[in-house]
Amino acid sequence: MKYFVNVTSLEELRKQYRRLAKINHPDMGGSAEEMKIINIEYEIQFKSLENSDTVANGIKYNKEQDAAIRGVINIIIHLNVEIEVCGSWVWVTGNTYACKDELKKNGFRWASKKKAWYWHDPKEATRSHGKTTMADIRMKYGSDVIKEANTVYCVTA
Known part of the structure; x- marks a missing residue:
C-alpha cells in the first residue's frame, strides 16, 4: 500500500481516491x-474499513452509491468541464454546451x-426541488473538485 496509508475512515478514503484520480487518471495525463x-x-x-465506523455526518456510507459516482466521473473526466x-x-459546470449531448446520454x-x-442516484429522493443554492449545498455536504476545466486564454497583440 502506497496510496492510502494514513486513511482511517471511508470518507477519507473517498476523498483521497478523488485527489489521486485528478492526478493519475489517463485522461488527465x-x-x-x-x-x-x-x-x-x-x-x-x-x-x-467497511466494517468499521461507516457513518459520516449522520449518513450511512453506501458502497453502491460510491461505485456509481466513481463510474460516472470516469465516463466524463475527459470532457473540458469542471x-x-x-x-x-x-455537478458539472464550465463551458458545457459542446458536451451537453454526452452529459444527457450519461x-x-x-x-x-x-x-x-x-x-445523482435515481433511487435517492430529492427534497428541495431546486430551491437550494450551490453555496448552501457546498456548506451542508462539502465539496470535492475532481477536475477543473482547461482554461484557454486569448492573447491579443
Whole structure:
C-alpha cells in the first residue's frame, strides 16, 4: 500500500481516491497502469474499513452509491468541464454546451437556476426541488473538485 496509508475512515478514503484520480487518471495525463494500482489499493482499503465506523455526518456510507459516482466521473473526466462532487451528487459546470449531448446520454440533467449539470442516484429522493443554492449545498455536504476545466486564454497583440 502506497496510496492510502494514513486513511482511517471511508470518507477519507473517498476523498483521497478523488485527489489521486485528478492526478493519475489517463485522461488527465496519468498512466493507466498507475490508475489500476490505485483502484486495487482502494478496493483493498475499502474492504478493511467497511466494517468499521461507516457513518459520516449522520449518513450511512453506501458502497453502491460510491461505485456509481466513481463510474460516472470516469465516463466524463475527459470532457473540458469542471467536475465537483457535493455529497452524493456530481455537478458539472464550465463551458458545457459542446458536451451537453454526452452529459444527457450519461444521465445528467440541467439545473437552470444553478447553471450546472447534475447527476445523482435515481433511487435517492430529492427534497428541495431546486430551491437550494450551490453555496448552501457546498456548506451542508462539502465539496470535492475532481477536475477543473482547461482554461484557454486569448492573447491579443
